[in-house]
Amino acid sequence: MSVIAIYPGTFDPITNGHIDILERASGLFEKIIVTVANNPSKTPLFTDDERLVMIRESINHIPNTEAVMFSGLVVDFAIKTGAKAIIRGLRALSDFEYEFQMALMNHKLAPEVRTVFLMPNEKYTYLNSSLIRQLAQFNADVTEFVPDCVLQALTQKFGH
Amino acid sequence: MSVIAIYPGTFDPITNGHIDILERASGLFEKIIVTVANNPSKTPLFTDDERLVMIRESINHIPNTEAVMFSGLVVDFAIKTGAKAIIRGLRALSDFEYEFQMALMNHKLAPEVRTVFLMPNEKYTYLNSSLIRQLAQFNADVTEFVPDCVLQALTQKFGH
Amino acid sequence: MSVIAIYPGTFDPITNGHIDILERASGLFEKIIVTVANNPSKTPLFTDDERLVMIRESINHIPNTEAVMFSGLVVDFAIKTGAKAIIRGLRALSDFEYEFQMALMNHKLAPEVRTVFLMPNEKYTYLNSSLIRQLAQFNADVTEFVPDCVLQALTQKFGH
Amino acid sequence: MSVIAIYPGTFDPITNGHIDILERASGLFEKIIVTVANNPSKTPLFTDDERLVMIRESINHIPNTEAVMFSGLVVDFAIKTGAKAIIRGLRALSDFEYEFQMALMNHKLAPEVRTVFLMPNEKYTYLNSSLIRQLAQFNADVTEFVPDCVLQALTQKFGH
Amino acid sequence: MSVIAIYPGTFDPITNGHIDILERASGLFEKIIVTVANNPSKTPLFTDDERLVMIRESINHIPNTEAVMFSGLVVDFAIKTGAKAIIRGLRALSDFEYEFQMALMNHKLAPEVRTVFLMPNEKYTYLNSSLIRQLAQFNADVTEFVPDCVLQALTQKFGH
Amino acid sequence: MSVIAIYPGTFDPITNGHIDILERASGLFEKIIVTVANNPSKTPLFTDDERLVMIRESINHIPNTEAVMFSGLVVDFAIKTGAKAIIRGLRALSDFEYEFQMALMNHKLAPEVRTVFLMPNEKYTYLNSSLIRQLAQFNADVTEFVPDCVLQALTQKFGH
Numbered sequence: 035m036s037v038i039a040i041y042p043g044t045f046d047p048i049t050n051g052h053i054d055i056l057e058r059a060s061g062l063f064e065k066i067i068v069t070v071a072n073n074p075s076k077t078p079l080f081t082d083d084e085r086l087v088m089i090r091e092s093i094n095h096i097p098n099t100e101a102v103m104f105s106g107l108v109v110d111f112a113i114k115t116g117a118k119a120i121i122r123g124l125r126a127l128s129d130f131e132y133e134f135q136m137a138l139m140n141h142k143l144a145p146e147v148r149t150v151f152l153m154p155n156e157k158y159t160y161l162n163s164s165l166i167r168q169l170a171q172f173n174a175d176v177t178e179f180v181p182d183c184v185l186q187a188l189t190q191k192f193g194h
Numbered sequence: 195m196s197v198i199a200i201y202p203g204t205f206d207p208i209t210n211g212h213i214d215i216l217e218r219a220s221g222l223f224e225k226i227i228v229t230v231a232n233n234p235s236k237t238p239l240f241t242d243d244e245r246l247v248m249i250r251e252s253i254n255h256i257p258n259t260e261a262v263m264f265s266g267l268v269v270d271f272a273i274k275t276g277a278k279a280i281i282r283g284l285r286a287l288s289d290f291e292y293e294f295q296m297a298l299m300n301h302k303l304a305p306e307v308r309t310v311f312l313m314p315n316e317k318y319t320y321l322n323s324s325l326i327r328q329l330a331q332f333n334a335d336v337t338e339f340v341p342d343c344v345l346q347a348l349t350q351k352f353g354h
Numbered sequence: 355m356s357v358i359a360i361y362p363g364t365f366d367p368i369t370n371g372h373i374d375i376l377e378r379a380s381g382l383f384e385k386i387i388v389t390v391a392n393n394p395s396k397t398p399l400f401t402d403d404e405r406l407v408m409i410r411e412s413i414n415h416i417p418n419t420e421a422v423m424f425s426g427l428v429v430d431f432a433i434k435t436g437a438k439a440i441i442r443g444l445r446a447l448s449d450f451e452y453e454f455q456m457a458l459m460n461h462k463l464a465p466e467v468r469t470v471f472l473m474p475n476e477k478y479t480y481l482n483s484s485l486i487r488q489l490a491q492f493n494a495d496v497t498e499f500v501p502d503c504v505l506q507a508l509t510q511k512f513g514h
Numbered sequence: 515m516s517v518i519a520i521y522p523g524t525f526d527p528i529t530n531g532h533i534d535i536l537e538r539a540s541g542l543f544e545k546i547i548v549t550v551a552n553n554p555s556k557t558p559l560f561t562d563d564e565r566l567v568m569i570r571e572s573i574n575h576i577p578n579t580e581a582v583m584f585s586g587l588v589v590d591f592a593i594k595t596g597a598k599a600i601i602r603g604l605r606a607l608s609d610f611e612y613e614f615q616m617a618l619m620n621h622k623l624a625p626e627v628r629t630v631f632l633m634p635n636e637k638y639t640y641l642n643s644s645l646i647r648q649l650a651q652f653n654a655d656v657t658e659f660v661p662d663c664v665l666q667a668l669t670q671k672f673g674h
Numbered sequence: 675m676s677v678i679a680i681y682p683g684t685f686d687p688i689t690n691g692h693i694d695i696l697e698r699a700s701g702l703f704e705k706i707i708v709t710v711a712n713n714p715s716k717t718p719l720f721t722d723d724e725r726l727v728m729i730r731e732s733i734n735h736i737p738n739t740e741a742v743m744f745s746g747l748v749v750d751f752a753i754k755t756g757a758k759a760i761i762r763g764l765r766a767l768s769d770f771e772y773e774f775q776m777a778l779m780n781h782k783l784a785p786e787v788r789t790v791f792l793m794p795n796e797k798y799t800y801l802n803s804s805l806i807r808q809l810a811q812f813n814a815d816v817t818e819f820v821p822d823c824v825l826q827a828l829t830q831k832f833g834h
Numbered sequence: 835m836s837v838i839a840i841y842p843g844t845f846d847p848i849t850n851g852h853i854d855i856l857e858r859a860s861g862l863f864e865k866i867i868v869t870v871a872n873n874p875s876k877t878p879l880f881t882d883d884e885r886l887v888m889i890r891e892s893i894n895h896i897p898n899t900e901a902v903m904f905s906g907l908v909v910d911f912a913i914k915t916g917a918k919a920i921i922r923g924l925r926a927l928s929d930f931e932y933e934f935q936m937a938l939m940n941h942k943l944a945p946e947v948r949t950v951f952l953m954p955n956e957k958y959t960y961l962n963s964s965l966i967r968q969l970a971q972f973n974a975d976v977t978e979f980v981p982d983c984v985l986q987a988l989t990q991k992f993g994h
Contacts (some may be wrong), residue, residue: 035197035198035222035223035224036195037195037222039222055298058308059308060223061278061306061308062195062197062222062278062308062310063195063222064195066920105225106652107649107652107654110652118221118222119222124284131640134313134640136643137313137638138313138316138640139640139649141313141315142658143654143655148219148221148222148313149310149313150222150311151284151310151311151312152308152309152311153294153297153298153301153309153311155301156298156956156959157956157957157958159225159778159956159959160771160774160775160778160779160956165775165779169747169779172746172747172750173747173781174747175782178782184602190223192327198514214407251431256488262410266972267969267972267973267974270972282386291960292575295960295965298959298960299960299965299969302978303969303975308504316639316640317636317637318634319636320455320458320459321459325459329459332426332427334463335463338462355515355516355517355542355543355544356515357515357541357542375547377886379628381517381598381613381621381628382515382542382543382599383515383542384515392639400714403610429594438542439542441560444604444631446606457633458636461633461635462971465543468538468539468541468632469633470542470630470631471604471631471632471633472628472629472630472631473614473617473621473629473631474798476618476800477796477798479938480794480801480931480934480935480938480939485939486936488593489939492906492907493907494907494943495943498942500528508594512625586812587809587812587814588814613802614800615800615805618799618800619800619805619809622818623815671704675835675836675837675838675862675863675864676835677835677861677862698948699948700838701835701918701946701948702862702863702919702950703835703862704835758861758862758921759862764951766925774953777953778953778956779955781955786861788858788859788861788862788952789951789952789953790862790950790951790952791924791951791952791953792948792949792951793934793937793938793941793949793951793952794940796938799991
């Protein structure tokens with residue numbers, strides 16, 4: 035059985051929580067495509083290119099993964115690439131309803147694509163990209179939560 | 195990649211919600227072993243044998259599945275059979291914390307085994323075996339929620 | 355429009371929270387039948403008769419209400435009496451999933467009967483009969499939470 | 515007993531979930547007034563007129579309903595029209611706290627007006643207007659979730 | 675033991691819920707410093723000065739409290755002032771995850787500073803500053819929820 | 835300010851999560867009395883004496899703590915000993931409502947006693963005594979979650 039999975043997100047920026055999910059998924063599926071949302075209506079801290087470069091550098095130790103930019107509906111991308119699974123990290127209660135809404139909707143739009151939830155290490159339970167941006171802005175030490183290349187990019191961005 | 199997954203539970207009795215989860219999982223993993231808990235401290239409505247027979251009859255249309263009785267820790271069984279994934283249905287909020295507690299604990303006991311959460315069809319969101327037992331006891335019609343063999347077993351058990 | 359509603363529960367014992375819900379409902383529906391669960395598998399603190407007597411005394415200031423014992427499925431009783439609404443108090447998060455499970459199941463069993471949720475005064479948010487029994491057992495003052503007749507019955511029961 | 519109820523919302527646009535709630539409420543109350551929020555600080559996708567026209571077309575099979583625009587506090591409108599009930603759909607956990615906050619506040623502002631919660635069919639559990647707008651924007655098929663006139667309006671709005 | 679605690683927030687405006695928390699905390703700690711967030715990226719209804727003046731007037735009956743403006747990370751302020759506790763009100767479920775995220779993050783940044791949660795009176799369970807601003811805008815009576823000086827400031831601000 | 839706090843619980847057995855809470859509390863209050871529930875209606879795994887001995891051994895590195903057996907209402911004990919604070923660990927969502935119910939009720943019974951919630955390290959988020967008993971029964975390694983003396987007692991109890 036050779037299942038392709040996609041792991042969609044904004045990754046603004048990628049955190050150690052995302053990487054933990056990818057490491058768990060890499061042992062379960064043949065290939066995992068990280069699909070990075072290009073959402074014109076949001077203004078991310080990092081550009082499309084910056085986010086993609088940081089992801090690729092952060093995941094190159096996980097052999098069966100790759101990263102691409104993407105805009106549109108996740109299920110459309112899944113169908114186009116033949117992916118049978120959408121991977122989502124489920125960290126805390128606040129994720130629950132949004133993720134279930136998306137999973138049910140995606141199931142209606144493409145029943146052959148399954149949403150698969152993985153839980154990160156509990157030390158990442160309350161971690162998300164928005165918190166990282168906020169902490170970095172105030173010059174707090176986020177070494178524990180992001181890969182090196184993201185740490186450098188944050189330092190540069192906020193000019194500390 | 196040839197991943198074996200286990201799907202643990204008490205299945206007292208198996209419901210259409212369980213079967214929906216298994217159908218989703220069957221497209222993602224090479225083999226799925228339904229492990230039926232033999233818990234001496236609980237008194238199930240159906241005996242070990244009754245539960246196992248109903249499960250086998252209910253899932254024989256899903257080729258890459260099998261069912262076995264099991265007592266002890268789920269991760270020990272996973273390690274013994276070489277399973278790399280534990281499948282759990284995540285239906286509603288009330289499942290959330292118990293499932294996360296179990297997943298984190300299992301991760302500590304056996305980091306190489308991943309807990310994979312799948313969401314059933316929303317029509318099974320509020321369905322569980324305990325509700326089925328309760329409804330059947332009052333002679334309510336549960337045709338929509340359980341396979342035929344379970345329906346017959348419930349009728350026999352409650353003598354309606 | 356002349357709608358009959360039922361308000362099911364165990365009422366072991368009735369609390370001011372229950373009465374608050376009934377007062378709210380009494381302005382919305384023609385008649386409200388308090389249906390008191392006679393559940394042979396549970397051992398309530400108060401007998402069927404004791405509970406019924408306390409309810410009747412506590413609600414006799416609300417003209418369009420009455421109380422009866424009942425065993426079986428709530429929807430069966432609703433259909434038999436022509437009730438179109440089942441009233442449920444929704445106090446706190448912990449009520450949420452159980453109540454939704456019941457409401458969905460009852461909707462499937464009898465689509466013509468609607469479950470109507472009312473919210474009690476916030477001072478009753480964390481009040482329930484089980485807490486009252488527990489507090490009374492330790493001789494705590496529960497005057498604020500139950501009607502007079504219940505207060506007396508608790509004092510007698512626990513012999514303080 | 516002749517109770518008038520109001521069903522307030524933004525309805526941008528009305529969905530089958532809203533209509534399901536209205537159909538349930540129509541059997542319980544004498545008249546139901548759908549009050550459509552005219553909130554100058556938000557920019558809805560559809561104008562006041564567009565929303566009102568779509569609602570009226572979608573609910574004209576439910577005899578005891580009508581729809582009006584409204585700005586201000588919901589309880590003020592309830593008092594002015596003599597409504598004794600405010601109807602709210604309670605779908606999922608995320609609704610819970612906001613709805614309870616509103617219900618408690620409205621109870622303080624106008625104790626004679628009751629908030630009545632109804633639960634939609636479980637297939638609408640994760641449906642809301644914002645999700646519909648998002649899906650329609652990406653050209654996803656939302657036929658199952660909105661009435662025909664809304665489907666057409668969305669197609670026109672997004673020019674697919 | 676002489677413990678200094680800080681009570682951070684935006685206080686736009688201070689409510690009776692905040693004051694309730696402070697009254698509870700004042701019996702537990704030697705001194706409580708109310709730190710008022712000066713967040714340049716948000717536009718509060720009341721200016722820094724207005725908020726500070728209202729807080730000082732509202733808490734001058736609680737002897738061991740003081741109020742200061744502050745920008746930056748709360749833990750940095752705690753360390754600078756030698757505070758060993760951060761006080762947070764925990765009212766309802768919606769506070770839970772955000773507060774836990776903050777508490778865990780602050781613990782990582784400064785392990786010697788403890789986050790202490792207090793629960794306000796249940797009549798303030800669903801109260802927050804944003805609701806007060808919204809109600810005042812529509813000329814609803816908020817006398818029960820804010821101190822006198824805030825009531826006057828709201829009346830002036832909205833020109834009723 | 836010299837505040838005595840009590841930390842009530844069943845402690846069957848004490849875990850590293852409890853100890854983490856006590857270490858946090860020890861820096862905030864003058865003295866902390868661990869009150870161990872003697873609940874005749876429950877049958878704990880460990881006797882009163884066993885639990886008390888394990889607690890005392892586990893907390894003797896925290897100077898301002900002591901442990902005593904206790905039966906009855908926690909607030910009665912607080913009043914008798916002059917304690918002004920009840921300490922509770924708040925780990926996860928499932929604790930939330932029960933703890934709030936208790937805190938509100940205790941506030942009504944004794945307004946001068948405050949309930950103070952502390953959050954343990956996130957690695958103890960999903961840890962509780964019941965899980966420990968369950969895991970130990972199946973011979974799982976719980977070294978990471980309990981102090982040495984508890985580990986030995988569990989081994990002896992389950993005869994592995």
